[in-house]
Structure formats: structure tokens, C-alpha cells
Amino acid sequence: MIYKRSSQLFNEAKQYIPGGVNSPVRAFNAVGGEPIYIKKAKGAYLYDEDGNTLIDYIASWGPMILGHAHQPVVDALIDKTKLGTSFGIPTEIETKIAQLAVEMVPNIDKIRFVNSGTEACMSAVRLARGFTKKDKIIKFAGCYHGHSDSFLIQAGSGAVTFGAPNSPGVTKGTAKDTLLANYNDIDSVKSLVKANEDEIACIIIEPVPGNMGCILPQNDFLEQLRELCDTHSILLVFDEVMTGFRLAPGGVQELLGVKADIVTFGKVVGGGLPVGAFAARQEIMAHLAPEGPVYQAGTLSGNPLAMAAGLAMLTELNSKPEIFDELAQKTAYLHEGIAKVLTNHEITHQINRCGSMISVHFTDEPVVDFESAAKGNNSKFKTYFHGMLDRGIYLPPSAFESYFLNNALSYADLDHTIEALDDLAPDLK
Ligand code: PMP
Secondary structure: OOOHHHHHHHHHHHHHOHHHOOOHHHHOOOOOOOOOOEEEEEEOEEEEOOOOEEEEOOHHHOOOOOOEOOHHHHHHHHHHHOOOOOOOOOOHHHHHHHHHHHHHOOOOOEEEEEOOHHHHHHHHHHHHHHHHOOOEEEEEOOOOOOOOHHHOEEEOOOOOOOEEEOOOOOOHHHHOOEEEEOOOOHHHHHHHHHHOOOOEEEEEEOOOOOEOEOOOOOOOHHHHHHHHHHHHOOEEEEEOOOOEOOOEOOHHHHHHOOOOOEEEEEHHHHOOOOOEEEEEOHHHHOOEOOOOOEOOOOOOOOOHHHHHHHHHHHHHHHHOOHHHHHHHHHHHHHHHHHHHHHHHOOOOOEEEEEOOEEEEEOOOOOOOOHHHHHOOOHHHHHHHHHHHHHOOEEOOOOOOOOEEOOOOOOHHHHHHHHHHHHHHHHHHO
């Protein structure tokens, strides 16, 4: 494939935008090479600036669950745009989408809309602190909750007692309130809770992580977290920015039957516009301004365009729940196809899948947490990524990201993807 114009555009962008991109993973740093510039997208396909067509497996990192430029979403946006794009004054559609979300998601009475997943998670943590009157939080290595200071933390030398900043600009003062545990390791959480008795406001987790590839909870890990939170009056925050309205209409809470106290959303809930949301039962949400003292606000929050796109998306997902099964079946088909090819070519691999999320890891150990995900062979991943791209398949440009299938993908697209891998496989030995 030729990427001449993409390359030119990237060089121009680098003159005016740091690293040429507005979000780091887009720069292909993990896989090398230069990003592809997209001109337009429709259904399951991306069309780039050089005239190449690519089968899309990231779906804008999740939201394009029904495919790109999905007609009901486009129509809702066009109609709404004609009526004015932002007022900073309430509109009826905010209540409509809130009502629908509350109907679809278990254990929530109220929801507040924001503009990104970062904002949703940041606000959820503030609300948890305000509600519990405690300061510390626990997060898991490899789980991503956006770029707010409290989340840019790595395990410090005294990991059992406090974390350390993993980005310049995050203060030690902030870092000391974020404790790091290991996903799927309940003992790592228990020891933090014990060492910080009565100080932990919440445990925030991607219940099915997508930010270290797709990882599945094992041995009732989420159920055990729930129990631990109940015993110690800690709020359990499910970050469903990726999984919400994707793995099931009610997200992981519905899929696995584990109850969260606060849930955060992004992506799908905005139909591809910049939206996030956080939600909880009334007792907790009553602490939020203007009803309660915990401050949170946004000029563009509940923006009419974002609400219109989100409402169109959620309405379709709610009225056609078979979409979730269709997506899961397509993902299982892809899983089987990839596994068969890699096994036939004797290439060591692990595949993790949950619903319409899937990831391929080049390692012989099961991938259950950040440490095992990091053991994947990255040079093989780079060959895989670029080899698939050359064959017209756009995969996430990092081994630490999940694929997100969209329902516009046909079985012919999946077969084409599996055949492309079969063609590439000899290079992966
Ligand atoms: N939480 C999770 C689980 C995410 O995957 C992301 C982004 N990929 C975020 C939060 C942050 O969302 P945003 O990029 O919209 O700020």
C-alpha cells in the first residue's frame, strides 16, 4: 500500500501539533512507522488520504459499534445541527438520553454527562471521595482511566503504601493517594486495604480491561472485590468507558452480574461525539452539585449534538439487543480463524476475548494481568501490525490495546482478515 499523502500530512502536522497528533497512541510509537490519515469512513471501512481502503478493527476505540457514519446517527446529527449547536441552557434531549441510560444500566438512578472518559473517571473519583469522606483510591496496574493526575501513577518503591507519578507534571502529593494493585490478584488488593484501613474511598477498575489488551476476570475476582468493598465501606467504581453499551446493553454489571457503586462511560454513549458520563444510585449522586456539595461542571456537557448522536445510538442498541449476540458471534469466528492460522503455522500466541473485544498476544503464558501482557513479543507484534496493515487490515497500533468489532463487519470481511493473516504468518515465525 502507498501512504505518500499520509506521510506528507504527518510531516505538516508535526510542525504545529506536538508529535503530530492529538492523542499519543495515534503516532504509532509502539509499532514504529507513521500514522495513516483517514479521509472518511463508512460501515466497517476506513478510506485513507492515499485512496486505500482498510477494514477497521478499532471503531474509533469503541464507539462505532454499529459501523461508521451509521445512518440514524448521521440523520440525528444533521437534524439537530440545524437547530443550533450549543446553548449552555438545559434541553429536553438530555433527559431523554439520561432516562434511556438509566433504563439500560443496572444499579443506577441518575447519570451526569461530561465530555470525555477522562472527565467521567476524574469526576467519579471526586464523588467517591466526597461521599465517603476518605482520600485514597486503589487502581490496577495496566488499567487506564484517562489522563487525569490521579490515574497517571505507577507502583512506587513502597507499592504497598503508595504510588509514584508516571508522568512529569503529576505531583508526589497526588501520587501518594493512588495505590496500585494487580488485576486478577485479590490478595494484592486485600493487603492495600489492610495497610490503609479506613482511608480508601474507592477502588476503580476496568472490570474487563481493554488497555492491556483484552483481559478477563478470573476466579470470581470481581465478586471478591465487591465483597471486600462492602466489608470496608469502599465504593466500587466500574470504568465501563470501553465495555459500557458494548459487552451488553447494561455493560459488565449486566454481563457478569456484579454490582458497582459508580459506573463511568464514554465513547458508545456519545455515538462517536466527545462524550462521557458517570452514574450511581441516588444516595451517591445526591452529593453532586447543585444538589450536593461535590463540584463538577462543563460548558459543553450535555451538548445537543452529542446527546442526539448518543440517543440515536443507544435507542438502536436498546431496541435490537440481538446486536450484542451478533457481535459476540463475529468475534468468536475471528478468534477461531486467527487461532487456527497461528496454530497451523506454529506461532506461539494467546488470544483473549470477551464479547466484541479481542486481542492477540505473542506469548506462551496466559495473559491475565499487566505483567503477563508485558511479556508479549513486541517485535513480532510490530511485524504483525504492519503486515496486516499492508494487507488492508487496520488493527490497534499497540499490543496493549483491544480490538473493537463493529456490527457492520461482514463474515466476508472476517474471512479476508483471516486470509491476510495466513499470508503474513510465515513472517511471524
Ligand atoms: N477509561 C477507559 C477504560 C478508557 O479506555 C479510556 C480511553 N481509552 C478512558 C477512560 C479515557 O477516555 P477519554 O480518552 O475519552 O478521555
